[in-house]
Amino acid sequence: MTVPPLTPVLTMSAVVLGLLVVSTLVVWLLRWLRPEGRWDELADRVKAWWVMAAVFLGAVAVHPAVSLVVFALMSFWALKEYVTLLRTRPQDHATLFWAFAAVPAQYWLVHIKWYGVFIIFIPVYVFLLLPVTLVVARETKGFVASASQIHWGLMAFVFGLSHLGYLLQLPALPGRTADGRALVLFVVFVVEMSDVLQYVWGKLVGRHKVLPTVSPNKTWEGLVGGVLSAALLAWPLRFLTPFAPLQTVLVALGVCVAGFLGGAVMSAVKRDFGVKDFGALIPGHGGMLDRVDSLCWSVPLFFHYVYWACY
Amino acid sequence: MRRALQAVFFAALVRPFLTLFIGLRVRGREHLPAADPFVLIANHTSHLDTVALLSLFPLRRLGRIRPVAAADYFLAGKARAWVSRTLFNILPVARRKVTRANNPLAVMRAALAVGESLILFPEGTRGQNGEPGRFLPGVAHLAEACPEVPIVPAYLVNLGRSLPKGTVLPVPFFAEVRLGPPLHPTGTRDEILAALEAAVSELRDAE
Numbered sequence: 311m312t313v314p315p316l317t318p319v320l321t322m323s324a325v326v327l328g329l330l331v332v333s334t335l336v337v338w339l340l341r342w343l344r345p346e347g348r349w350d351e352l353a354d355r356v357k358a359w360w361v362m363a364a365v366f367l368g369a370v371a372v373h374p375a376v377s378l379v380v381f382a383l384m385s386f387w388a389l390k391e392y393v394t395l396l397r398t399r400p401q402d403h404a405t406l407f408w409a410f411a412a413v414p415a416q417y418w419l420v421h422i423k424w425y426g427v428f429i430i431f432i433p434v435y436v437f438l439l440l441p442v443t444l445v446v447a448r449e450t451k452g453f454v455a456s457a458s459q460i461h462w463g464l465m466a467f468v469f470g471l472s473h474l475g476y477l478l479q480l481p482a483l484p485g486r487t488a489d490g491r492a493l494v495l496f497v498v499f500v501v502e503m504s505d506v507l508q509y510v511w512g513k514l515v516g517r518h519k520v521l522p523t524v525s526p527n528k529t530w531e532g533l534v535g536g537v538l539s540a541a542l543l544a545w546p547l548r549f550l551t552p553f554a555p556l557q558t559v560l561v562a563l564g565v566c567v568a569g570f571l572g573g574a575v576m577s578a579v580k581r582d583f584g585v586k587d588f589g590a591l592i593p594g595h596g597g598m599l600d601r602v603d604s605l606c607w608s609v610p611l612f613f614h615y616v617y618w619a620c621y
Numbered sequence: 622m623r624r625a626l627q628a629v630f631f632a633a634l635v636r637p638f639l640t641l642f643i644g645l646r647v648r649g650r651e652h653l654p655a656a657d658p659f660v661l662i663a664n665h666t667s668h669l670d671t672v673a674l675l676s677l678f679p680l681r682r683l684g685r686i687r688p689v690a691a692a693d694y695f696l697a698g699k700a701r702a703w704v705s706r707t708l709f710n711i712l713p714v715a716r717r718k719v720t721r722a723n724n725p726l727a728v729m730r731a732a733l734a735v736g737e738s739l740i741l742f743p744e745g746t747r748g749q750n751g752e753p754g755r756f757l758p759g760v761a762h763l764a765e766a767c768p769e770v771p772i773v774p775a776y777l778v779n780l781g782r783s784l785p786k787g788t789v790l791p792v793p794f795f796a797e798v799r800l801g802p803p804l805h806p807t808g809t810r811d812e813i814l815a816a817l818e819a820a821v822s823e824l825r826d827a828e
Contacts (some may be wrong), residue, residue, distance in 0.1 A: 386793075390644065394795045400749075400785055406792045589795065590646075 354594030508536025574606025649800035650813035665742035729808025776824035
């Protein structure tokens with residue numbers, strides 16, 4: 311097996327490194343100019359970005375198998391954060407075990423590139439089999455709630471996120487160097503930048519709340535400013551994609567909006583559970599789910615658009 | 622040999638399992654006594670309880686920490702007895718047919734007297750629905766007999782969801798060990814028992 315050339319990965323690593331250095335300098339500058347301000351959370355976030363960027367870029371650069379193991383761990387961790395907050399019944403035990411067993415199975419399908427089964431395994435087979443394992447547990451009270459909650463988590467955090475893996479497996483199109491890895495870097499970078507820029511715009515000029523009852527920190531100013539600026543950032547990154555220039559910006563716009571919606575959905579889930587964050591894995595960010603929520607929504611849409619339009 | 626096997630088991634399997642699979646968090650680690658003997662008490666919902674509590678200690682201390690376990694259950698069958706003795710270093714006590722010779726209190730006192738620490742689940746068995754049950758009086762007898770030995774309360778969160786009674790396959794839920802400051806309870810046995818129960822419930826309610 312020949313490993314594809316590293317060029318797009320190296321270029322993106324340089325871009326990310328530059329951004330991290332600039333952000334770190336900005337935090338130092340803010341601390342120096344306004345020492346009375348509370349910059350600890352911001353500093354924590356930037357520090358955590360260093361670690362996340364290193365882990366993610368490393369995982370993508372080394373080898374596709376390593377990337378898939380890391381993506382599978384992301385799904386596993388996210389599902390675990392979700393299931394821990396669910397009101398599970400003792401009778402759900404075996405069903406939950408099989409739900410977690412679906413994580414390696416799904417990523418194994420990605421690994422062997424069996425597209426036909428990858429795309430229906432969780433939506434069809436797991437969907438049909440999970441309630442059967444609940445029937446075996448012979449408790450009907452709360453049956454529908456358990457069957458739906460558990461499958462919902464699998465769809466969002468395992469099926470949805472595993473599209474990142476299949477995206478990685480896509481070959482380079484004829485005459486181009488950018489392959490699946492470049493597409494992964496493109497979509498993850500644009501969506502995460504959109505999250506960050508929505509936060510920044512919201513902090514700077516945010517006035518009017520978008521979803522006051524679901525996510526009081528999200529403002530129209532943050533949403534529009536963040537999504538538009540992230541879409542513009544995609545323009546110079548079109549070397550990572552097979553898209554035409556305008557098409558790149560429009561696709562970026564689409565995935566950023568999808569990412570916003572994913573974040574909003576997960577905010578609603580957190581409200582329902584009565585928690586602020588899904589966990590404490592990443593200082594300043596919360597849990598794995600707090601970081602990948604937007605990817606769970608944007609990556610499947612991005613994948614299916616690319617697959618339909620280019621492959 | 623046995624202690625070496627236990628150390629390898631904890632280093633190679635238990636710790637990675639608790640860190641990567643369960644994602645165990647520990648709060649109040651500073652309350653763990655640096656010296657033996659002491660008695661660590663906790664609510665009991667899962668076989669993972671003992672595993673998680675033992676994992677809090679450095680490998681070299683494991684030989685001196687004895688989980689108090691029911692002989693009728695943990696020594697039943699050769700394989701289970703080997704695992705209980707070798708990998709968990711249990712202190713077997715009799716639940717049935719208690720005589721003067723095998724009196725659990727005497728067995729536990731003897732272990733403390735030679736400088737071994739105990740992990741004790743005062744409910745006597747694993748609870749089913751997550752709510753801590755009432756403590757059996759044995760722990761109060763022990764506290765009364767050995768007033769100089771500190772008793773460290775612990776509350777275990779979610780391990781009962783990972784591996785509840787009657788199941789063999791663990792499901793990953795984030796779990797937590799909460800430790801409280803060491804106690805030297807005094808008074809009547811009922812007062813001691815109430816103080817210990819209160820210390821554990823306080824950790825349950827500490828969010």
